[in-house]
Amino acid sequence: MNLIFVALLFVVNLCPQRIISLGPVITEEIYLLEANDKLVGNTIYCKIPQDAQKKEKIGTIMEINIEKIVSLKPDVVLAIPLNNPKQLQKLKDMGINVINFSSPENFQQICEDFLKLGNIVGKEFESMETINQTAEKIDSICKKVENLSKPKVFIEVGANPLFTAPKHSFIHNLIELGGGINIGLGTKNGLYSREKVLKQNPDIIIIITMGVVGEEEKEVWQKYKTINAVKNNKIYVLDSYRYCSPTPVVFVEALEELVDIFHPEARPQRTEILNEETVCKLAADLANQECERIYGPRPFLPEHYKATFSDERWKWGQMDPAGIKGYSAEVSFKKDGTDKKVQVFFSTDRLNRTQRKGIKEKVVR
Amino acid sequence: MLQSDNMKSKLFRWSILVIVLIIILLVVSLLSLCIGSTGISFDKIVPLVLGDKSSIEHSIVFDIRLPRIILGFAVGSALSVAGVILQGLFRNPLVEPYTLGISGGAALGICLNIVLGMYKIMGVLSLPFVGFAGALIVILFVYFLSIKKGVMKIQELLLTGVMISFITSSLIMLIMAVSRVENLQEIIFWIMGSLEEPNWILIKSVLLISVMGIVIASFFAIDLNALALGEESAVHLGVNVEKTKKILFVLASLLTGFSVSVTGIIGFVGLVIPHFVRMFVGGDHRILIIASAVVGGTFLILCDALARTIISPLELPVGVITGIIGGIIFIYFLSKKRISLGGK
Numbered sequence A: 001m002n003l004i005f006v007a008l009l010f011v012v013n014l015c016p017q018r019i020i021s022l023g024p025v026i027t028e029e030i031y032l033l034e035a036n037d038k039l040v041g042n043t044i045y046c047k048i049p050q051d052a053q054k055k056e057k058i059g060t061i062m063e064i065n066i067e068k069i070v071s072l073k074p075d076v077v078l079a080i081p082l083n084n085p086k087q088l089q090k091l092k093d094m095g096i097n098v099i100n101f102s103s104p105e106n107f108q109q110i111c112e113d114f115l116k117l118g119n120i121v122g123k124e125f126e127s128m129e130t131i132n133q134t135a136e137k138i139d140s141i142c143k144k145v146e147n148l149s150k151p152k153v154f155i156e157v158g159a160n161p162l163f164t165a166p167k168h169s170f171i172h173n174l175i176e177l178g179g180g181i182n183i184g185l186g187t188k189n190g191l192y193s194r195e196k197v198l199k200q201n202p203d204i205i206i207i208i209t210m211g212v213v214g215e216e217e218k219e220v221w222q223k224y225k226t227i228n229a230v231k232n233n234k235i236y237v238l239d240s241y242r243y244c245s246p247t248p249v250v251f252v253e254a255l256e257e258l259v260d261i262f263h264p265e266a267r268p269q270r271t272e273i274l275n276e277e278t279v280c281k282l283a284a285d286l287a288n289q290e291c292e293r294i295y296g297p298r299p300f301l302p303e304h305y306k307a308t309f310s311d312e313r314w315k316w317g318q319m320d321p322a323g324i325k326g327y328s329a330e331v332s333f334k335k336d337g338t339d340k341k342v343q344v345f346f347s348t349d350r351l352n353r354t355q356r357k358g359i360k361e362k363v364v365r
Numbered sequence B: 001m002l003q004s005d006n007m008k009s010k011l012f013r014w015s016i017l018v019i020v021l022i023i024i025l026l027v028v029s030l031l032s033l034c035i036g037s038t039g040i041s042f043d044k045i046v047p048l049v050l051g052d053k054s055s056i057e058h059s060i061v062f063d064i065r066l067p068r069i070i071l072g073f074a075v076g077s078a079l080s081v082a083g084v085i086l087q088g089l090f091r092n093p094l095v096e097p098y099t100l101g102i103s104g105g106a107a108l109g110i111c112l113n114i115v116l117g118m119y120k121i122m123g124v125l126s127l128p129f130v131g132f133a134g135a136l137i138v139i140l141f142v143y144f145l146s147i148k149k150g151v152m153k154i155q156e157l158l159l160t161g162v163m164i165s166f167i168t169s170s171l172i173m174l175i176m177a178v179s180r181v182e183n184l185q186e187i188i189f190w191i192m193g194s195l196e197e198p199n200w201i202l203i204k205s206v207l208l209i210s211v212m213g214i215v216i217a218s219f220f221a222i223d224l225n226a227l228a229l230g231e232e233s234a235v236h237l238g239v240n241v242e243k244t245k246k247i248l249f250v251l252a253s254l255l256t257g258f259s260v261s262v263t264g265i266i267g268f269v270g271l272v273i274p275h276f277v278r279m280f281v282g283g284d285h286r287i288l289i290i291a292s293a294v295v296g297g298t299f300l301i302l303c304d305a306l307a308r309t310i311i312s313p314l315e316l317p318v319g320v321i322t323g324i325i326g327g328i329i330f331i332y333f334l335s336k337k338r339i340s341l342g343g344k
Helices: A002-014 A024-032 A050-054 A066-071 A085-093 A107-121 A124-145 A170-177 A194-200 A211-222 A248-262 A276-294 A353-364 B002-034 B042-050 B056-090 B102-115 B118-122 B126-146 B154-178 B181-192 B200-219 B221-227 B231-236 B241-263 B269-281 B285-309 B318-336
Strands: A019-021 A039-042 A076-079 A098-100 A152-158 A204-207 A235-237 A307-310 A313-317 A327-334 A341-346
Touching: A019 A024, A024 A039, A024 A050, A024 A107, A066 A085, A066 B056, A076 A085, A076 A107, A085 A098, A085 B181, A107 A124, A107 A170, A107 A248, A124 A170, A124 A248, A152 A170, A152 A194, A170 A248, A204 A211, A204 A248, A211 A235, A276 A307, A276 A313, A276 A327, A276 A341, B002 B056, B002 B285, B056 B154, B056 B200, B056 B221, B056 B241, B056 B269, B056 B285, B102 B118, B102 B126, B102 B154, B102 B181, B102 B241, B118 B126, B126 B154, B126 B241, B154 B181, B200 B221, B200 B241, B200 B285, B221 B231, B221 B241, B221 B285, B231 B241, B269 B285, B269 B318, B285 B318
Parallel strands: A019 A039, A019 A076, A076 A098, A152 A204, A204 A235
Antiparallel strands: A307 A313, A313 A327, A327 A341
16 A cells, blocks of 8 residues: 555656646746646746736635645645745645745756756756756856956845845845845845945945836935946846746846946947848837737838937837838837837827727728 | 523523524534535535545545634634623723733744744744743733732733733834844734644644633633622622632633634634624623624634635635624624623
8 A cells, every 4th residue: 555655656756747836936937848738727926928827826825725726636736935834734734745946045046946846847858958058158147247347236126125135145146146246245134224325335226126116216316416326327227027036047137137237348339230221120120029019910020110310329110000000119229229118009009089990991901 | 480480581592592603603614615716516515525535525625624614613712702701801892812912922922933943943833832832921921910919900901911912013023124034924924814724633622722711711601790790799799809800811811822823813803703792692791602602603714714715716814804894794783783892
């Protein structure tokens, strides 16, 4: 009897066919490993990639619904530290195989977790390969920034109260790898005071919060004119997605983003490369990306609009109610290809009803 | 003769009432057993009890829903009875099981356990034990501070308890301010309160304690009635006031301490259920205690069922439901009926 049980466990461990993920990062990594056909449930916060939203929902990260999980008959449940330990215990008591993942403190732990996941879903080789690729990229980035001057960086991960990235966090790891000095290194839990920031005088301030709050925070910092970051206008608001709990791939993306900010001098010089043709190509590509994200299709071609150069910026396209298949786009960026601004419109977006009607007919025709 | 006839009819009325309440309790429990994020219809429950023990439905009903119902009853009735006792003892309608800092003590104990990482070494089971130890320390502290020359000063007891409650909540905030994010999560889980408890032994022991509490409290019903007239009158009626006060205080505290250390802070039940029941059965503790116990248990089971299903598959903290539903029902009946709060 026992033997059968052990054998059964072994088989289950070997190739779980029904997986439930209790954390967005695990869901994302499962998709990265292309094991998503085995994913039968995840939390309502698992939104990336889009397909993950269609999977069965088993509650939030903090309040999972045990009944729902049991009814999905999972072979394995993958848990993160934010889940309620009492509920995980309950699942274990009911004979469900629960595997805990850590909250990674650096790139190495992110990789360890990723390998562990690769092992569980039977994609050891793929996970190894991904990690090798990302590790190589990180190596080359480190080499590039090795001999550059190190800016002092203050990274804000929460306002009111002010929170920064402490020593045991992958964000600190990111700053170090990117060739910066994290001034918030000394805190134990990340709680920080503005006074201390002023005293330490960072060269760069990075704000990682959602949307509007980030812009507001930027204004708050701009009041303190003595800080180098304010003097040199080096306050950046970054999308929080990459800095919440990254997969190895996202980690590298985040690192590249930071290196770009820390060492603008190391940026590849693109000024000469950008002639009109490449500008059109790049712009059409950006417009297509945005359009695909919002509406689905990729209608734009480089020759649809002419590129113009004014005020130190390249511009391509215009808001046009009768554009290509009803779509139109406005793209602009600096002459070196940075500071991209992309807007895509569907014909009916900004028009009143009668205009809309007319266009609809046009489109149908 | 007239007296005893009167008493007989009263007893008869009370028995009927208790039986009706118990029937409601059973109906609500059964209903709560049937509803959840996976629909299991009523006619399936019976075959489940008899039949296949390895099916998913069986394990959902008996391993997930049943423990919550039992714990809901145990904690709901324990808090309600504690509320009845304390409101009677203090002759104050605003006293509830959490007023005296007992929950604060338990919360502080559990926060310390989480922050110091003790539960990682000794297992999740150490949380309720440390919580109970915290509650016990507060109980003893309040108890001995309020006793002067063998006399328990009720007003001082209340004030000391309230102060302890403030001190502990400040200390908890201090701990939360300096603790790491992962620990914060755990503390918040606990403070939100939940009937999810994996350990059967804990569930059974809370049930045992709360049933014992109800029985013991019932023995003191007449004394509580006398105390409602004032301590001096109670002495004249032959009640050993000092002893009664001490026993009742310790009893209510233990009931609160046990429930709070297992389920976390589930507000409102202990405050409102006694008032609610008093509106219908009057201030006589002989019926008030037992009725409150049954109604409190039913109420918490019902609230938990709602918390599980209202936005399924998401689950709400049960405290959200007890507060909203309890508050609305209470205000409604308060405006309908003229009642006397606390005591007679």
